[in-house]
Amino acid sequence: MKNSESTRYDLMDDQTIDRALKVNRQSGLNDRDVQARRAKYGTNELTEGKKVSVFQKFIAQFKDFLILVLIIAAVISGALGEMSDTVLILLIVVLNAIIGVIQESKAESAMASLKKMTVHEAKVIRNGVHQVIRSEQLVPGDVVLLEAGDAVPADGRLIEVADLKVQESALTGESVPVEKTLSGKFDVNTPLADRTNMVYMHSTVSYGRGKFIVTATGMETEIGKIAGMIQNTESRTTPLTQNINQLGKTLGLAALICCGVVFAVGLFRGGDPLEMFLTAVSLAVAAIPEGLPAIVTVVLALGTTRLAKKNAIIRKLPAVETLGCASVICSDKTGTLTQNRMTIKKVYANEEIIDAEAIKEDGFIPSEKFVVRIGELCNDAQISKDPDHPVEVGDPTEIAMVDYADKLGFDKNISSQEAPRVGELPFDSERKLMTTVHHYHNTFLSFTKGAPDCLLAKCTHYLKGYEILELTPEQRKKILAVNEKLANDSYRVLGYAFQQYHEKPEISSEILENNLVFAGLTGMIDPPREEVRDSVKDCHQAGIKTVMITGDHKQTAVAIARDLEIFQDGDLALSGEEMDQLTDKELEDIISRTSVFARVSPKDKVRIVKAWQHRGEVVAMTGDGVNDAPALKQADIGCAMGITGTDVSKEAADMILTDDNFSTIVSAVKEGRGIYDNIKKAVHFLLSCNIAEILVIFIATLIGLPQPLLPVHILWINLVTDSLPALALGMEKQSDDVMQEKPRKKGESIFANGLGRRILFQGVVLFLISLVVFVAATKNYGIAVGRTMVFCVLGLSQLTHLLNVRSENQSAFHHLFTNRYLWGAMGISVLVQLIVIFIPGLHSFFNVTALNGAQWGIVIAGSIAPLFIVEITKLIQRGLKQSK
Numbered sequence: 002m003k004n005s006e007s008t009r010y011d012l013m014d015d016q017t018i019d020r021a022l023k024v025n026r027q028s029g030l031n032d033r034d035v036q037a038r039r040a041k042y043g044t045n046e047l048t049e050g051k052k053v054s055v056f057q058k059f060i061a062q063f064k065d066f067l068i069l070v071l072i073i074a075a076v077i078s079g080a081l082g083e084m085s086d087t088v089l090i091l092l093i094v095v096l097n098a099i100i101g102v103i104q105e106s107k108a109e110s111a112m113a114s115l116k117k118m119t120v121h122e123a124k125v126i127r128n129g130v131h132q133v134i135r136s137e138q139l140v141p142g143d144v145v146l147l148e149a150g151d152a153v154p155a156d157g158r159l160i161e162v163a164d165l166k167v168q169e170s171a172l173t174g175e176s177v178p179v180e181k182t183l184s185g186k187f188d189v190n191t192p193l194a195d196r197t198n199m200v201y202m203h204s205t206v207s208y209g210r211g212k213f214i215v216t217a218t219g220m221e222t223e224i225g226k227i228a229g230m231i232q233n234t235e236s237r238t239t240p241l242t243q244n245i246n247q248l249g250k251t252l253g254l255a256a257l258i259c260c261g262v263v264f265a266v267g268l269f270r271g272g273d274p275l276e277m278f279l280t281a282v283s284l285a286v287a288a289i290p291e292g293l294p295a296i297v298t299v300v301l302a303l304g305t306t307r308l309a310k311k312n313a314i315i316r317k318l319p320a321v322e323t324l325g326c327a328s329v330i331c332s333d334k335t336g337t338l339t340q341n342r343m344t345i346k347k348v349y350a351n352e353e354i355i356d357a358e359a360i361k362e363d364g365f366i367p368s369e370k371f372v373v374r375i376g377e378l379c380n381d382a383q384i385s386k387d388p389d390h391p392v393e394v395g396d397p398t399e400i401a402m403v404d405y406a407d408k409l410g411f412d413k414n415i416s417s418q419e420a421p422r423v424g425e426l427p428f429d430s431e432r433k434l435m436t437t438v439h440h441y442h443n444t445f446l447s448f449t450k451g452a453p454d455c456l457l458a459k460c461t462h463y464l465k466g467y468e469i470l471e472l473t474p475e476q477r478k479k480i481l482a483v484n485e486k487l488a489n490d491s492y493r494v495l496g497y498a499f500q501q502y503h504e505k506p507e508i509s510s511e512i513l514e515n516n517l518v519f520a521g522l523t524g525m526i527d528p529p530r531e532e533v534r535d536s537v538k539d540c541h542q543a544g545i546k547t548v549m550i551t552g553d554h555k556q557t558a559v560a561i562a563r564d565l566e567i568f569q570d571g572d573l574a575l576s577g578e579e580m581d582q583l584t585d586k587e588l589e590d591i592i593s594r595t596s597v598f599a600r601v602s603p604k605d606k607v608r609i610v611k612a613w614q615h616r617g618e619v620v621a622m623t624g625d626g627v628n629d630a631p632a633l634k635q636a637d638i639g640c641a642m643g644i645t646g647t648d649v650s651k652e653a654a655d656m657i658l659t660d661d662n663f664s665t666i667v668s669a670v671k672e673g674r675g676i677y678d679n680i681k682k683a684v685h686f687l688l689s690c691n692i693a694e695i696l697v698i699f700i701a702t703l704i705g706l707p708q709p710l711l712p713v714h715i716l717w718i719n720l721v722t723d724s725l726p727a728l729a730l731g732m733e734k735q736s737d738d739v740m741q742e743k744p745r746k747k748g749e750s751i752f753a754n755g756l757g758r759r760i761l762f763q764g765v766v767l768f769l770i771s772l773v774v775f776v777a778a779t780k781n782y783g784i785a786v787g788r789t790m791v792f793c794v795l796g797l798s799q800l801t802h803l804l805n806v807r808s809e810n811q812s813a814f815h816h817l818f819t820n821r822y823l824w825g826a827m828g829i830s831v832l833v834q835l836i837v838i839f840i841p842g843l844h845s846f847f848n849v850t851a852l853n854g855a856q857w858g859i860v861i862a863g864s865i866a867p868l869f870i871v872e873i874t875k876l877i878q879r880g881l882k883q884s885k
Contacts, residue, residue, distance in 0.1 A: 010158045011187050011196040018158055022142040024214055026160055029126035029144040038140035041884045045139040045155055045218035047228045059099075099741070110776035123154040143215040151206045156222040157213035159183055159198050162208035164429050166396075167200055170335075172223060172628050173552040177343075177397055178207045180430050190578045192600050193223065194552055199878050203627060208396070223362045227603050230631035247749060259695055296683050300731030304676040312660040313669045314643065320655035322680065323638045325673025327545060327621040328744040329613050331606075331636070334551035334558060336645050336661045337623050338565060339476040339527040343687065345403040347492060347524035348372055349483050351393050351466055357405065357523075368464045372521040375497040376402035377413055378420060379437045379448035384413070398493060401525050420446065424508040427787075434459070436513045438506065443717065445502040447513045453484040453496035453522055460498055462521040472519060477612045484522060491560035493525030526557075529565050536664040544743035545670065546618075548596055549608055552628070555599035570597045577601040588612045606632035617746065621666060623658070624650050640666055674742075675735030682730040684805045685749060685760055689723050692764025697771050697795065707784055709775045711848050714792045717837070721830050729826035734806060734819055759809065762874075766867050767802060771795045774863045782856065788836065789849040790860055800827050805871040810879060813872060 008019060024030060030038070072091075123136045124146040131146070137155040145157060153167065159181055166178040171647050173179075173194035184198045193201075200213050200224040219225055233788075248533070262282040267277035301322060305315040335341050345357045350368040360369055363387055382395025382403050393400050403413050423445070426439035434451035449456060450668050457480060463472045470476075487494045498517035540547050549562045555576050562568035572599035580588065585608065592612045598605065606622075610632050613620045622636035625646040630653040633639030640659040641654035651657055658665045694715060702710050710718075745753070752760070774794045779787030803823060804813035818824070844850060852860065 008216075009189065011191070011199045012189070013158070015160070020212060022214055022216070024142040024144065025468070026214070027126075028129035030140070030142050031128050034142065035127065035138075035140055038142060039138070042221075043141055043219055046137050046138045047225055047515055048220055061873060102629070113406045114803060123147075124151075139215055139218055141215050141218060145213055145215060147206050147207055147211045147213065148198070149206050149210065153200045153202055153204045153206070155215045156199065156201050156217040157215045159200060159211055159213045161212035162209065162430075163211065164427060165206065165211040166208035167204045168196070168207045169201065169204040170552075170626060172201055172204055172626060176332060181211060182430055183207075190581065192577045193602055194600060209859055224627055227631060227793060230603060230607065235740075252688075259699055263699055266702050270702075296687075296727050296731060297680055299728055300679055300683070301677060303731065304672055308656075308669055308672055311668045311672070312643075312658060312662065312665045314657040314659060315655070315656065317655040320638050321673050322677050323673065324543055324621060324656070324669045324815070325675070325677040326619045326745045326749075327638060327670055328618045329546045329548060329620045330540060330663075330666060330670075331548045331550050331609060331613075331620060331622045331632075332663055333623050333629065334549050334553055334561060335527060336625065336642060337565075337663050338533050338549065339529050339561060341645065341661070343397040343493065343525050344528050345376075345401055345405040345523050345525045347487060348521060349480075349487070349523075350464075350521035352479075354487075356481060360409065368466060368521060371464060371499060372497050372523060373406050373409060373411065374416070375448040375450060375499060375520060376495075376523060377406035377411055377416055378422070378439060379435060379497075380413075380448045381463065395711065398495065400523060402523070405523075423505060423654065426508065426510055426513060432510060432514070433512055434510075436510070438508065438513065440505070445505050447500045447502070447506065447517075449498045449500075449514060449517055450495055452483065456496035456498055456517070457481065457519060459514050460517045460519040462517075464521075467517055480519065480522070487522065487524040489556075490524070491557040492526050494524050496522050525560075529561055530662065530664070532662070532664045534565050535668040537567055539667050540670075541566075541742055543670070543740045546593075546596075548598070548609075550598045550601060550609060550622075550632075551602065555597070558597050558599040562597045572596040574599065577605045580605050585612065585615075590616055592616065603628040603631050607635050610635045619744065621670075623666065624654075624664070625661070626650060629653075640669075671735065671740055674739045676731075676735075677745075678736065678739070679731045679733050681751060681756060682733060682806050683727045685756060686730055686799075686803060687722075687727055689760045689764040689767065689806070691719075691803065692761065693767035693771060693795060693799070696764065696768035697775070697791070700768070700772065701775075706776070707779065707787075709772070709788060709791050710795070711788070713847055714788070717847065718792070718796045718799070719795060725826035726800060726803050726823075728829055729820065730803065730806065730821040731821040732820055734816075736808075737780075756809075763802065763805065763867065763871060766870050767795070767798055770798060770863050770866050773857060778856070779860070784853065785848075785850045786856065788851060790856060791832065792847075792849060793838060793852075794863040797831065797860065800830050800834075800869050801865050801868045802871075803827060804868055810875060810882075812875060813868060814849055 008021070010021075013021065019026065020198075025035070029657070038066065084380075122133055123139055123143075125132055125134055125139070126144040126148070127134075139155050143155075144160075145154065147153065147165070159165070160183070162181050162183055165181040167181055168178045178762065179197060181200065185197050187196060187198070199216075200211070202224045217223075217225075220229060238372070239580040264277050264281040267281075268274060301319065304321040308315055308321065332338055348355045348357050348360060348369065350372050355369070362371075379826075380394070380395075380399045380402055382399035384394075384403050395403075406416075420439040420441040422437050423440050426432075426434070426436040428435035428451065433455040434449055436447055436449040439446050439448065449459070457472075457477060459473050461656040462469050463476060464470075484496070497520045499518050499520055537547050547567050549558055549567055551558045555574055558569055559574050568574065571594070573591060573595040575595055577598075579599045580598070580601065583591075588608060589612045592609070593616065598609055601609070606624075606629065610620050610622055614637070619637045619640040621640060622632050623642070624630070624633050625642035627649045630649045633641060633650055634653040638653035638656065640656045640658055641650040643651070643657045643659035644661045645648065646654075646657070646661075656669065694710070694757050697709050698715070701707070707727070709857050750757075771794050775787050775791035778790040782790075803826075804817075807813060807820070807823075808815065837843050837850055838852065841851070
């Protein structure tokens with residue numbers, strides 16, 4: 002049920018407000034009142050939560066299990082004299098720690114941005130005198146004055162308005178300025194965006210003037226509550242981080258067991274304790290792919306570079322991969338799914354509704370032309386046509402009218418010279434009309450626009466074609482029916498009328514706004530982005546649910562969502578008021594069927610994200626306003642708008658869309674899926690190779706064979722195969738069907754869908770070939786040659802194994818040369834491996850010997866054998882799949 006909220010001043014009458022806040026509206030507070038209230042309520046500032054020092058954050062990064070194992074491996078490698086391994090591992094650990102510290106500073110940055118937004122000065126009445134004070138000195142009960150261009154310095158109840166319009170988009174998500182009133186129909190369920198007798202901190206006065214009594218300051222304001230939500234929202238661990246952490250624990254435990262067994266069996270068989278200890282330690286280093294964190298980091302970093310070229314800036318590296326498993330995208334409507342530009346789409350003139358694009362300048366009839374000319378001239382908006390620096394100033398609806406006239410070949414500057422304005426009646430909330438008077442040739446014309454029902458009540462005639470006809474009751478009903486139809490289709494409808502005078506008329510509403518000639522209507526809407534519809538289809542095909550979350554009205558939101566195919570037959574749409582009536586459990590039960598959430602608050606957005614997450618979904622959330630910041634931080638992947646987004650939303654997000662486009666998110670999802678596939682390939686390669694290394698020593702020790710590999714051999718193979726080759730797999734191109742698959746589940750293991758079996762099987766194949774070569778070579782050529790040959794076979798077979806892991810199902814020879822980095826890495830690694838054998842000076846250091854032609858023939862055959870064995874298994878798998 003509805004949570005308890007702070008005192009609802011929008012529901013109180015004037016006397017109750019004055020008593021509750023103990024204020025005199027004419028003289029304001031006196032100095033003693035201010036002092037007492039500041040002691041009680043504090044300063045009008047946003048407070049920050051308890052700060053953690055950078056050093057504490059840095060130390061906290063080393064608590065991860067895999068990081069601890071890597072540090073131990075680095076120490077042991079250093080003790081064994083392998084300083085290159087030690088330096089590499091420690092660099093990886095420190096790099097990961099630095100990245101972690103940067104990410105954890107996210108909430109503090111968001112708070113700093115919020116504090117920057119606060120207003121520095123406010124105009125108040127105190128001690129009966131108008132004063133300008135610092136905004137942090139405001140207290141509840143202060144009387145504050147507002148003018149056009151002012152930022153609202155605190156929350157408050159309006160007590161005077163004069164055509165006051167306030168832009169609240171960053172707080173409520175509604176793109177059009179809100180017309181403020183002193184009264185209205187409010188109840189306990191009225192959402193924030195509809196409390197028109199209130200103003201809120203961080204909104205901006207776009208028109209008119211007003212006066213309000215401060216009702217809340219600092220953290221008690223609506224923006225303060227959002228700040229508190231940002232502080233209290235915990236950052237979530239990404240699926241990739243969870244998988245890598247689990248992998249580290251599994252490998253660490255397996256390594257300890259194997260090392261213990263090898264050491265114990267070696268001692269039992271009478272082996273040298275020091276040699277067995279070094280072997281066990283080397284095995285531990287081999288078992289853990291210490292290069293994996295670096296490879297993951299580099300692959301993600303490369304992904305961020307590619308995404309930056311596609312208008313997506315990544316602030317948090319794991320966010321790239323998290324996008325790949327997104328199963329729900331909660332998108333803001335205005336500017337993301339739509340163009341964030343009010344556009345005239347329908348014109349009602351000459352007794353018919355016409356598509357706006359169908360009207361051409363050459364084919365104008367007077368009734369159509371009058372609608373366009375009235376919209377152009379009864380208008381305060383200005384549009385600069387400078388192609389390098391286009392500037393639009395004015396209300397979005399008026400900009401839409403000027404823009405439409407411009408597209409039809411009119412120029413407002415020229416029109417204003419032909420028919421200069423000589424008088425006007427500004428729009429006000431009571432009349433709901435605006436009228437301008439123009440001198441045109443030898444006559445005067447008045448142009449009126451406004452709410453259709455109010456305008457029609459002032460009309461006695463209407464324009465049809467070239468004739469002015471009497472407005473009969475039947476015709477009036479017909480026009481009102483058209484107005485209702487357009488409104489039901491979610492268009493913002495305006496009416497247009499005119500009158501002609503022989504002399505300049507008196508500038509009064511009684512004269513200018515009576516006995517008018519009705520010209521027509523326009524229907525405007527913020528239209529969907531054309532490319533979004535295809536992107537929504539791509540999401541649907543990829544198993545991703547698209548959800549619209551907006552501060553706009555439900556009817557408008559559903560119309561846009563239906564047009565974009567986000568809202569399907571049988572789907573639900575919920576308003577914030579309806580959500581308040583649901584428990585969290587009830588919301589979770591219906592959320593999978595809900596495609597549109599309208600008129601929602603910041604708290605509602607967080608509830609929506611949490612409800613999806615409780616169902617096990619990975620949620621991407623877009624937003625641009627301060628009100629979106631808590632939900633952006635709560636989501637698994639927060640996407641802020643780069644153009645319209647506030648600094649707060651950007652700081653709270655993981656990714657910034659520089660083009661504010663939903664399609665960019667879909668591109669990022671595709672990139673994320675490809676990156677995760679490549680990381681899986683790197684894990685596949687590293688672990689199958691490590692399994693082979695472990696088994697060669699482990700099994701040889703168990704069955705009583707001489708030790709096949711010395712510690713220096715294990716560390717060398719690990720160094721050669723763990724770096725460039727695995728990194729090259731991260732450069733693989735995305736598969737063509739990456740967006741045909743369903744998103745993986747949040748808790749899904751990196752070894753799911755048979756990857757674990759393939760890693761084990763292929764690791765065993767590499768091990769068996771190596772062990773067979775070692776046994777045969779040792780028997781025929783002696784232990785020194787046997788160790789050299791298994792050292793070469795194990796190292797080189799891992800490099801040919803790179804081709805196996807490029808695809809789980811397709812042949813290694815499919816698209817063989819599409820990754821030049823792979824071939825470069827293989828060439829360098831093979832060269833380095835061969836140098837050890839061919840340069841005699843390195844033989845004593847690596848305990849190897851030269852090989853003859855026959856021995857090299859065996860090494861080459863053993864090195865390429867895994868490629869053909871895995872090819873045969875893939876062929877069998879493809880055959881079985883086709884036969885099903």
